Amino acid sequence: MDxxxxxxxxxxxxxxxxxxxxxxxxxxxxxxxxxxxxxANQINLAAIESLAAIEVGRVRKKMGKEYDEIKSFEQxxxxxxxxxxxVKGDFMDFNYSFPEKNVFHWEVSKCFAYEGMKRMGAxxxxxxxxxxxxxxxxxxMNIEHELDPAVxxxxxxxxxxxxxxxxxxxxx
Numbered sequence: 164m165d166x167x168x169x170x171x172x173x174x175x176x177x178x179x180x181x182x183x184x185x186x187x188x189x190x191x192x193x194x195x196x197x198x199x200x201x202x203a204n205q206i207n208l209a210a211i212e213s214l215a216a217i218e219v220g221r222v223r224k225k226m227g228k229e230y231d232e233i234k235s236f237e238q239x240x241x242x243x244x245x246x247x248x249x250v251k252g253d254f255m256d257f258n259y260s261f262p263e264k265n266v267f268h269w270e271v272s273k274c275f276a277y278e279g280m281k282r283m284g285a286x287x288x289x290x291x292x293x294x295x296x297x298x299x300x301x302x303x304m305n306i307e308h309e310l311d312p313a314v315x316x317x318x319x320x321x322x323x324x325x326x327x328x329x330x331x332x333x334x335x
Contacts, residue, residue, distance in 0.1 A: 180252035215299030
């Protein structure tokens with residue numbers, strides 16, 4: 164049996180991310196059972212907003228990305244790459260890119276959150292926490308942005324795929 168000191172950084176990161184996601188799913192499941200899906204969504208989105216400020220601060224500090232303020236799209240790329248470098252697990256089947264100035268593009272092949280919500284029977288009412296989290300990271304850093312398409316309830320219920328752009332307005 165592997166001991167923690169025998170695991171490499173990637174294995175430890177993957178294990179921690181899977182445990183965190185499982186905790187997230189279990190509290191959502193039990194909140195639905197006790198209070199209903201709308202209350203679970205409200206609590207989830209509020210928790211994400213609270214988490215984002217702490218998470219961004221911790222990651223930026225550890226990664227040496229403590230700009231006084233984000234003044235360029237290049238700094239957005241730097242911080243977003245740092246954030247996903249910490250929180251994205253291999254089991255999370257999504258990609259993101261920066262195809263042109265002021266555009267962050269996301270593509271989700273198979274959404275782990277949506278699949279979990281389907282198992283709970285709550286996918287039709289699920290409000291996307293994943294893109295909300297990214298948006299909250301940006302809000303925490305006072306970065307003006309717009310999601311296109313706008314995201315509320317899971318896009319997989321509305322347009323049968325999850326992809327889009329986050330648009331910024333830095334000078335070109």
